Amino acid sequence: MSATAHSVIEPTARERRFAATLIVIYALVTMLPLVWIFMTSLKTPQDSISYPPKVVFGPTLEGYVNLFTTRTRQTPEYMASLPPPETWWDELVRSRNMVIAGPSKFGERFLNSVIIGFGSTFLTIFLGTLAAYAFSRFRVPLKDDLLFFILSTRMMPPVAVAIPIFLMYRQLGLSDTHLGMILLYTAVNLSLAVWLLKGFMDEIPREYEEAAMIDGYTRLQAFRKVVLPQATTGIAATAIFCLIFAWNEYAFALLLTSGTAQTAPPFIPTIIGEGGLDWPAVAAGATLFLLPVLVFTILLRKHLLRGITFGAVRK
Amino acid sequence: MAELALEGIEKAFGTTRALDRLDLDVADGELVVLLGPTGAGKTTTLRTVAGLDRPDAGRVLIGGVDVTSEPPAVRDVAFVFQQYSLYPHYTVFENLAFPLRSPLRRQSAAVIRERVETIARMLKIESKLQNRATRLSGGEMQRVALGRALVREPALFLMDEPLSSLDAKLRETLRVELKRIQQELGATILYVTHDQIEAMTLADRIGVLEQGRLLQIAPPREIYGRPANVDVARRLGSPPINLLPPQLLPDLEAPSATHVVGVRPEDLVLNGRGVASAITQVEHLGADTVVALEANEVRLHALVSGESRLETGTTIHFSVAPDAMLFFDADGRRLDGGGERA
Numbered sequence: 001m002s003a004t005a006h007s008v009i010e011p012t013a014r015e016r017r018f019a020a021t022l023i024v025i026y027a028l029v030t031m032l033p034l035v036w037i038f039m040t041s042l043k044t045p046q047d048s049i050s051y052p053p054k055v056v057f058g059p060t061l062e063g064y065v066n067l068f069t070t071r072t073r074q075t076p077e078y079m080a081s082l083p084p085p086e087t088w089w090d091e092l093v094r095s096r097n098m099v100i101a102g103p104s105k106f107g108e109r110f111l112n113s114v115i116i117g118f119g120s121t122f123l124t125i126f127l128g129t130l131a132a133y134a135f136s137r138f139r140v141p142l143k144d145d146l147l148f149f150i151l152s153t154r155m156m157p158p159v160a161v162a163i164p165i166f167l168m169y170r171q172l173g174l175s176d177t178h179l180g181m182i183l184l185y186t187a188v189n190l191s192l193a194v195w196l197l198k199g200f201m202d203e204i205p206r207e208y209e210e211a212a213m214i215d216g217y218t219r220l221q222a223f224r225k226v227v228l229p230q231a232t233t234g235i236a237a238t239a240i241f242c243l244i245f246a247w248n249e250y251a252f253a254l255l256l257t258s259g260t261a262q263t264a265p266p267f268i269p270t271i272i273g274e275g276g277l278d279w280p281a282v283a284a285g286a287t288l289f290l291l292p293v294l295v296f297t298i299l300l301r302k303h304l305l306r307g308i309t310f311g312a313v314r315k
Numbered sequence: 316m317a318e319l320a321l322e323g324i325e326k327a328f329g330t331t332r333a334l335d336r337l338d339l340d341v342a343d344g345e346l347v348v349l350l351g352p353t354g355a356g357k358t359t360t361l362r363t364v365a366g367l368d369r370p371d372a373g374r375v376l377i378g379g380v381d382v383t384s385e386p387p388a389v390r391d392v393a394f395v396f397q398q399y400s401l402y403p404h405y406t407v408f409e410n411l412a413f414p415l416r417s418p419l420r421r422q423s424a425a426v427i428r429e430r431v432e433t434i435a436r437m438l439k440i441e442s443k444l445q446n447r448a449t450r451l452s453g454g455e456m457q458r459v460a461l462g463r464a465l466v467r468e469p470a471l472f473l474m475d476e477p478l479s480s481l482d483a484k485l486r487e488t489l490r491v492e493l494k495r496i497q498q499e500l501g502a503t504i505l506y507v508t509h510d511q512i513e514a515m516t517l518a519d520r521i522g523v524l525e526q527g528r529l530l531q532i533a534p535p536r537e538i539y540g541r542p543a544n545v546d547v548a549r550r551l552g553s554p555p556i557n558l559l560p561p562q563l564l565p566d567l568e569a570p571s572a573t574h575v576v577g578v579r580p581e582d583l584v585l586n587g588r589g590v591a592s593a594i595t596q597v598e599h600l601g602a603d604t605v606v607a608l609e610a611n612e613v614r615l616h617a618l619v620s621g622e623s624r625l626e627t628g629t630t631i632h633f634s635v636a637p638d639a640m641l642f643f644d645a646d647g648r649r650l651d652g653g654g655e656r657a
Contacts, residue, residue: 207400213387216417229404
């Protein structure tokens with residue numbers, strides 16, 4: 001037994017080490033699938049399906065090249081008749097007795113994800129912030145019932161309404177359109193956003209905008225100049241949650257999009273190579289797909305952390 | 316600057332009646348202090364004048380113009396909040412410049428800079444202009460809040476206990492400063508407080524509010540010397556006024572309806588004649604001494620100037636000068652015949 005006196009609240013060095021070890025182990029467990037996907041994206045198709053799995057292997061960018069291109073197999077005579085390859089990816093493809101026929105659809109699908117993900121996040125935040133402000137500040141008739149109604153839209157899994165939405169969208173001509181997907185994700189995200197943002201708005205004393213209104217500003221100007229800057233933390237945290245949902249959504253995207261507005265999640269698993277799925281290309285697609293959310297979260301991580309601990313540190 | 320008139324203002328929050336047919340006039344260049352207990356309707360009055368609360372009935376006139384249904388922005392009033400309410404994302408300079416940058420005023424950058432610097436110098440915060448508003452001491456924050464009101468020369472100033480969250484010494488300094496600035500600018504100010512020293516020293520007239528009604532509005536000395544009723548008499552004075560049954564005082568010449576006699580502590584004369592009483596406590600305050608007495612089971616306080624040799628437990632006789640007595644009837648209204656001195 002250690003005789004050293006220490007504070008009851010402060011952890012000892014030993015407790016600290018123990019906590020750190022736990023965190024590191026947990027981080028490793030959660031990161032393992034991501035590491036596996038990243039490793040697979042650098043393997044050759046053979047290596048990716050070998051058993052036992054290869055941990056040490058010669059890395060190649062073949063998966064990434066396959067992800068972005070469509071290729072055709074050619075006869076050895078034709079291959080021999082070609083001029084020398086101009087780029088490293090030409091060379092890589094030719095080593096498999098193939099030539100690049102054109103770009104794949106991954107770029108388009110990725111762009112669709114960006115447009116729909118960020119578009120719906122922006123729309124959700126725009127509408128959610130205004131609605132949350134109104135709920136926070138005004139005497140809205142049936143306010144509590146309305147708030148409960150808004151929350152109740154999240155009480156079932158969104159996919160439960162997939163069939164009505166599918167039929168509705170077909171009637172309205174919204175199937176497989178960017179607008180349709182943006183509206184859909186906004187509708188799903190808005191309830192969470194209104195509730196989260198209302199909490200943040202309630203924390204901002206109303207004297208600020210009252211002072212601004214007396215200082216010669218309209219309510220909307222006061223909102224923009226005084227309330228919004230103080231709500232950035234809450235808005236950033238909410239935006240991350242909304243983006244992550246819209247970015248990762250799979251079921252609706254699979255059901256409602258097939259071509260022009262198809263997002264990356266339903267597209268990636270359909271990347272077919274010779275003799276089945278092209279796993280390195282699928283893994284390369286998944287790796288690239290993770291990046292935007294990762295960057296967005298890192299950029300806003302300060303806000304995110306403060307957003308989560310908002311109520312606790314403010315007073 | 317302009318005058319303010321409230322006519323028959325009524326305001327209820329749910330079933331609570333905050334203002335009950337309130338009439339109030341503030342003359343151009345006058346400083347009126349509203350005094351009253353918590354929940355008397357002081358803050359609601361200010362918010363109604365500012366346009367932050369809309370009255371259920373009645374009219375608000377600023378400079379003779381009916382602004383009852385106008386939004387706060389166009390009323391040209393300045394409001395100093397109890398909790399400063401400085402914009403936390405701005406520097407001191409930006410806080411002070413904020414009213415001047417409003418779309419209603421649109422001053423040029425040079426004019427704004429000059430106005431802000433003048434005000435900052437007046438309030439002695441010019442060295443803090445580039446600080447974040449949240450990185451200031453309480454006194455500095457309150458100066459900035461005052462500055463934000465002063466910077467645009469509004470028709471009317473509304474101040475809601477602006478000094479109450481400061482420590483005693485700072486409160487005194489700023490109180491003196493505020494009076495000086497008010498006289499310099501000839502500003503019209505409606506000021507809310509529950510601190511009677513603030514009310515007595517600042518006010519041209521004091522309005523005593525209770526339960527949404529104005530009990531009396533008059534210059535401080537009149538409020539103190541000739542209160543309209545018992546509630547007003549009790550609101551001012553420390554220690555509070557002694558309220559005695561008429562039977563306690565012998566040879567009393569009072570109006571027949573007299574129910575209670577009010578005597579300020581400083582008007583009790585401890586001269587060895589009159590009513591016998593026991594001394595229960597003696598408190599030396601430095602310049603004055605508060606003596607607590609008990610006569611016929613009535614507790615009262617006397618204020619004696621200087622240090623007193625009186626001792627707890629002894630008996631002393633006291634009397635009251637007839638012109639210092641205030642007579643109240645059974646409903647608490649003051650009767651004529653007393654308080655000639657005021």
